[in-house]
Amino acid sequence: MPDGGFCLFSAARQAPGRPMVCSGPVLAILMLDLPACRRQNIYTLKGHMAMEKIVIQGGQPLCGSIKASGAKNAVLPILAATLLTAGPTVLLDVPKLADVGVICAVLQGLGAHIEQRDDRLHISVPRLAGSEAPYEYVRQMRASFLVMGPLLARAGRARISLPGGCAIGTRPIDLHLKGFAALGADIRYGAGYIEAFARRLKGARIYLDFPSVGATENIMMAAVLADGQTIIENAAEEPEIVDLANFLNSLGARIKGAGTKVIRIDGVDSLGGATHAVIPDRIEAGTYLVAAAITRGNLLVENVITDHLKPVVAKLIEAGANLSEEENGLRVDCRGLTLKGVDIKTLPYPGFPTDMQAQFMALLSVAEGTSIITETVFENRFMHVNELKRMGAKIKIEGRTAVVQGVAGLTGTAVKATDLRAGAALILAGLAAAGETWVTNIHHIDRGYENLIEKLQAAGARIKRMT
Numbered sequence: 323m324p325d326g327g328f329c330l331f332s333a334a335r336q337a338p339g340r341p342m343v344c345s346g347p348v349l350a351i352l353m354l355d356l357p358a359c360r361r362q363n364i365y366t367l368k369g370h371m372a373m374e375k376i377v378i379q380g381g382q383p384l385c386g387s388i389k390a391s392g393a394k395n396a397v398l399p400i401l402a403a404t405l406l407t408a409g410p411t412v413l414l415d416v417p418k419l420a421d422v423g424v425i426c427a428v429l430q431g432l433g434a435h436i437e438q439r440d441d442r443l444h445i446s447v448p449r450l451a452g453s454e455a456p457y458e459y460v461r462q463m464r465a466s467f468l469v470m471g472p473l474l475a476r477a478g479r480a481r482i483s484l485p486g487g488c489a490i491g492t493r494p495i496d497l498h499l500k501g502f503a504a505l506g507a508d509i510r511y512g513a514g515y516i517e518a519f520a521r522r523l524k525g526a527r528i529y530l531d532f533p534s535v536g537a538t539e540n541i542m543m544a545a546v547l548a549d550g551q552t553i554i555e556n557a558a559e560e561p562e563i564v565d566l567a568n569f570l571n572s573l574g575a576r577i578k579g580a581g582t583k584v585i586r587i588d589g590v591d592s593l594g595g596a597t598h599a600v601i602p603d604r605i606e607a608g609t610y611l612v613a614a615a616i617t618r619g620n621l622l623v624e625n626v627i628t629d630h631l632k633p634v635v636a637k638l639i640e641a642g643a644n645l646s647e648e649e650n651g652l653r654v655d656c657r658g659l660t661l662k663g664v665d666i667k668t669l670p671y672p673g674f675p676t677d678m679q680a681q682f683m684a685l686l687s688v689a690e691g692t693s694i695i696t697e698t699v700f701e702n703r704f705m706h707v708n709e710l711k712r713m714g715a716k717i718k719i720e721g722r723t724a725v726v727q728g729v730a731g732l733t734g735t736a737v738k739a740t741d742l743r744a745g746a747a748l749i750l751a752g753l754a755a756a757g758e759t760w761v762t763n764i765h766h767i768d769r770g771y772e773n774l775i776e777k778l779q780a781a782g783a784r785i786k787r788m789t
């Protein structure tokens with residue numbers, strides 16, 4: 323297996339119903355008793371052994387450079403969209419992440435042929451072999467639900483496990499379903515699954531009560547093969563929506579307005595193949611910018627689209643960090659600086675991203691003065707607060723607001739990642755803390771940060787993964 327721990331295995335190497343055995347610190351995704359078609363190929367990743375943890379000796383300023391990978395939140399819907407066509411499609415800059423492994427397993431169960439070559443995926447789906455995304459996958463990753471739009475559009479039917487809530491909120495899917503119903507799908511619920519049927523979807527005008535990223539993507543994917551025009555109003559404007567629309571248009575779809583509040587989609591009869599490079603991960607890049615700030619380092623974060631990071635950059639500058647744009651990326655230089663508290667309110671793009679809230683809270687915990695952080699996107703995204711408090715942070719929660727009173731420094735201890743960005747925040751806190759920090763439940767972190775340990779080590783951090 324390559325060192326990155328990202329590979330396809332054939333069913334021949336796995337006894338039915340048992341985890342696959344691999345060399346190195348790897349635990350295979352359990353295949354349970356899924357039908358053989360779903361067992362053919364799976365990804366395995368580092369970081370899933372029950373007792374694995376990340377250990378950090380804090381206090382080392384980050385320096386040098388770190389390159390951001392392709393965006394998780396762009397590649398997941400794009401991978402779901404490959405179901406819309408026989409292909410072939412080639413995706414470049416695909417990050418080696420647990421979530422990518424999960425969606426690939428879902429696609430393979432549905433008939434996709436996927437070949438991985440370094441950070442490229444070659445995908446073709448000559449014919450769909452099913453129309454179901456089972457609970458075993460959806461419970462591991464909510465974004466599996468994004469196959470619903472493509473399946474409805476191409477197969478006329480979809481059976482998807484209900485995703486349920488997660489650590490950051492209840493996360494209903496009503497807006498996705500409202501969109502499918504408006505396009506003419508007949509939707510039924512039963513036994514933990516949603517089923518939808520449509521002979522051919524019909525274009526419609528759909529107003530989203532909230533600019534949901536997932537609903538915008540799912541409806542857009544369903545509408546590309548619908549009969550006539552679909553208009554999505556109050557659509558999400560995130561860069562990942564634009565990347566998905568660009569990918570779909572390169573397959574032959576006719577989408578206009580992605581990245582604005584109104585998206586117009588003229589349905590076509592079929593789509594072809596294309597090669598597409600995934601945009602850089604703005605949240606991963608933002609996490610490293612904050613890592614440099616919290617350690618008072620001097621770091622160049624490469625492979626960024628500066629425009630996508632505007633709210634993050636603005637808040638870092640407001641806190642007193644030095645940021646400059648260079649040919650290869652964004653430099654943050656905080657050597658010898660005292661940073662001050664700032665107020666933050668998470669909002670849909672182009673507002674401050676909820677996926678950066680926890681990391682900023684870690685930074686503001688050690689900034690001078692008081693910061694008010696208001697989380698408006700998810701109702702329960704403060705699970706990191708108690709863990710940060712265990713490291714010495716002074717934070718009070720009042721409803722959807724956290725009041726952070728900056729302290730002179732944090733102290734390392736054992737802490738637990740409760741979700742992906744909570745885990746990232748604890749890593750950042752550990753990089754700045756005095757002494758040793760142990761972060762457990764690191765499978766959450768592996769969902770969204772490619773080669774986190776290696777990247778941070780190369781920038782001077784004393785960090786390692788241990789069992």
Ligand SMILES: CC(=O)N[C@H]1[C@@H](OP(=O)(O)OP(=O)(O)OC[C@H]2O[C@@H](n3ccc(=O)[nH]c3=O)[C@H](O)[C@@H]2O)O[C@H](CO)[C@@H](O)[C@@H]1O
Binds near residue numbers: 497537676
């Ligand atoms: C894989 C992916 O891209 N994940 C991102 C995506 O998640 P996701 O697409 O799930 O986020 P949404 O934008 O849909 O959710 C935003 C809010 O809308 C609510 N809602 C959503 C759908 C719905 O049908 N009904 C409803 O009420 C959610 O509960 C939440 O409170 O956008 C979020 C908001 O930027 C990010 O934090 C996630 O990292």
Ligand SMILES: C=C(OP(=O)(O)O)C(=O)O
Binds near residue numbers: 464465743
């Ligand atoms: C919340 C996130 O992802 P997901 O929507 O896949 O849970 C995230 O990336 O921070």
